[in-house]
Amino acid sequence: MKLRSTIFLLLALALGLSAGYLQQNNPFAKRAGAIVRSGDFNLIQARVNSQVVLYSTGTCPYCRSAKEFLTRRGVAYAELPVDISIDARREAKSLGAVQVPFLLIGSDSIEGYDEGKMLALLNKQRML
Numbered sequence: 001m002k003l004r005s006t007i008f009l010l011l012a013l014a015l016g017l018s019a020g021y022l023q024q025n026n027p028f029a030k031r032a033g034a035i036v037r038s039g040d041f042n043l044i045q046a047r048v049n050s051q052v053v054l055y056s057t058g059t060c061p062y063c064r065s066a067k068e069f070l071t072r073r074g075v076a077y078a079e080l081p082v083d084i085s086i087d088a089r090r091e092a093k094s095l096g097a098v099q100v101p102f103l104l105i106g107s108d109s110i111e112g113y114d115e116g117k118m119l120a121l122l123n124k125q126r127m128l
Contacts (some may be wrong), residue, residue, distance in 0.1 A: 035111045039109060049078065050077055052104065054066060054080070056102075057082055058084070063114070065113055103118065107125070
């Protein structure tokens, strides 16, 4: 499996594909499921005036999917781009995020993209 991943990365690099694309589209990479944690995010949510906060990057297809998911359900959210804002990046890291999308939904966070888990958190927080 490691050999396949290495070959895939070398081929993709030879074709000039970006690291973000590689990270999201490597068919040999094992992906952990979305991680849900509880926490107190009141100060952040008050600062951005939204109970749903999305830390994202412009090249992440899962971030685009998360935005579309929230929009389809009529959920207002504040987006903090970690690839543009060093403050957003530091904040997300301080909350324990190592990947995007990273969402704060009320008193819970979810790292990674999982529609079922996001829907459950939105229902739990009575946002739908």
